[in-house]
Amino acid sequence: MVEDIKATRNRAAEIGATGVGKTFGAFTALSDISLTVGRGEFLTLLGPSGSGKTTFLMILSGFEAPTSGRLTLDGRDMTATPAEERAFGMVFQGYALFPHMTVEENIAFPLKVQKRPAAEIRRRVSGIIEMVGLGGHGHKRPAGLSGGQQQRVALARALIYQPPVLLLDEPFSALDKNLRGQMQDEMRRLHQETGTTFVFVTHDQSEALALSTRIAIFEKGRLQQIAAPREVYERPASRFVAEFLGDINILPLADLSSDAQGAGGRFEGQVLRAPAAGHLAGANSLAIRPEYIRLHLSRPDTGNAVAARIDHLTYLGAETRLALCTPGGAGLTLILPTAELPSGIGPGTPVWAVWPETRGFLL
Ligand SMILES: Nc1ncnc2c1ncn2[C@@H]1O[C@H](COP(=O)(O)OP(=O)(O)OP(=O)(O)O)[C@@H](O)[C@H]1O
Ligand SMILES: [Mg+2]
Numbered sequence: 076m077v078e079d080i081k082a083t084r085n086r087a088a089e090i091g092a093t094g095v096g097k098t099f100g101a102f103t104a105l106s107d108i109s110l111t112v113g114r115g116e117f118l119t120l121l122g123p124s125g126s127g128k129t130t131f132l133m134i135l136s137g138f139e140a141p142t143s144g145r146l147t148l149d150g151r152d153m154t155a156t157p158a159e160e161r162a163f164g165m166v167f168q169g170y171a172l173f174p175h176m177t178v179e180e181n182i183a184f185p186l187k188v189q190k191r192p193a194a195e196i197r198r199r200v201s202g203i204i205e206m207v208g209l210g211g212h213g214h215k216r217p218a219g220l221s222g223g224q225q226q227r228v229a230l231a232r233a234l235i236y237q238p239p240v241l242l243l244d245e246p247f248s249a250l251d252k253n254l255r256g257q258m259q260d261e262m263r264r265l266h267q268e269t270g271t272t273f274v275f276v277t278h279d280q281s282e283a284l285a286l287s288t289r290i291a292i293f294e295k296g297r298l299q300q301i302a303a304p305r306e307v308y309e310r311p312a313s314r315f316v317a318e319f320l321g322d323i324n325i326l327p328l329a330d331l332s333s334d335a336q337g338a339g340g341r342f343e344g345q346v347l348r349a350p351a352a353g354h355l356a357g358a359n360s361l362a363i364r365p366e367y368i369r370l371h372l373s374r375p376d377t378g379n380a381v382a383a384r385i386d387h388l389t390y391l392g393a394e395t396r397l398a399l400c401t402p403g404g405a406g407l408t409l410i411l412p413t414a415e416l417p418s419g420i421g422p423g424t425p426v427w428a429v430w431p432e433t434r435g436f437l438l
Contacts, residue, residue: 087115087272088149088239090135095144097130097296104130105296108144112240117266117273118301119283122293123319128276131293132242135274137161148239164233164241164271168248171229172217178228179204179213185236199235206268207231208261223254227261234269243275247282259286280320284308292316311362314438322365324407325438326381331358338437343403347379349435358437365410367434370397371427372417379435381428383407385420399428 090112097105105127112118120128133139135146137158145154153161172181179200186196204213207227217225226246233241246262247255263286266273277283283290284304291301292315300312311317314325328340328347338351340361347361363379374380383399386406395416399407407428420426 091147119287126293127296164238363435
């Protein structure tokens with residue numbers, strides 16, 4: 076089994092896309108996508124429905140041909156290489172298991188097609204069954220398995236022939252929230268153990284942030300940003316990316332200017348500041364995530380501070396979400412640990428929304 080894992084790791088490939096486009100008739104599904112997926116990377120394609128994620132994955136797999144651009148595998152052109160020669164592992168939302176075969180037979184199938192010796196097939200199937208946590212289920216048929224177990228069979232079948240790249244299109248979308256969380260942990264472990272290059276599609280932001288080495292954000296067939304989770308979340312390249320990755324407050328700034336310490340502008344008569352970090356050209360707003368804002372009952376000496384009134388509170392268990400309204404009518408959202416809520420506050424309480432200058436960014 077250790078040998079099998081090593082072989083998979085050694086096979087992990089780098090893939091590249093340069094200027095990839097795809098049109099269906101007059102409709103442009105993808106425009107000018109250029110990116111590299113490093114060996115052993117876990118790249119997630121994230122974007123709203125219809126943004127082109129599946130189309131791009133199908134182009135990587137070889138089941139769809141790009142209308143323009145080129146693809147490489149470890150630096151060699153693979154634009155015209157047929158899907159069966161690329162031999163990437165694939166896992167889809169509908170697991171597509173063979174219903175009349177047992178778990179073991181389903182998983183062994185790719186190796187049987189490759190006509191591997193029976194002893195090798197037995198060894199590799201039992202190894203991978205343990206690896207995906209299906210020990211004891213090998214003789215069952217898919218109909219006798221839960222959704223999560225079926226998904227594990229699909230994963231095992233895709234990993235068994237040690238593909239250079241594993242492509243996954245929303246593999247957990249049919250699972251309930253708890254099971255989804257478990258499968259995410261499983262996926263992280265499988266990625267670490269196999270060392271294979273993963274390209275994973277989701278439209279779940281938290282799943283993307285939790286699993287990926289980098290995230291590629293698609294909007295309307297265009298690549299908006301590709302970067303590590305923390306960077307896309309904390310330094311989004313556009314308003315679309317900032318808003319797509321979770322709640323965010325965006326405050327319009329007047330008379331924006333920068334100096335050696337950063338940048339600043341006026342919001343409802345108060346000066347708000349943020350790091351200037353390359354984002355100033357064309358910027359007109361300050362963005363701040365709700366979890367970085369704290370609530371004060373009087374104005375503190377340092378940090379950005381905006382006067383507001385509480386509009387309403389929503390109790391979420393460990394956290395409480397607060398909606399504030401400024402005198403100018405702007406809305407602000409805060410997420411505070413429930414344990415840190417000052418006592419005696421409620422709708423109408425005048426407060427200060429306060430955050431460190433370094434936590435905001437210009438958009
Ligand atoms: N074979 C096709 N013929 C015509 N249009 C297509 C075809 N395949 C995809 N499209 C269109 O291309 C766009 C991108 O589709 P795609 O399936 O890649 O989106 P997606 O990001 O995977 O969305 P979802 O999150 O809903 O799965 C959509 O507008 C879709 O209707
Ligand atoms: Mg899709």
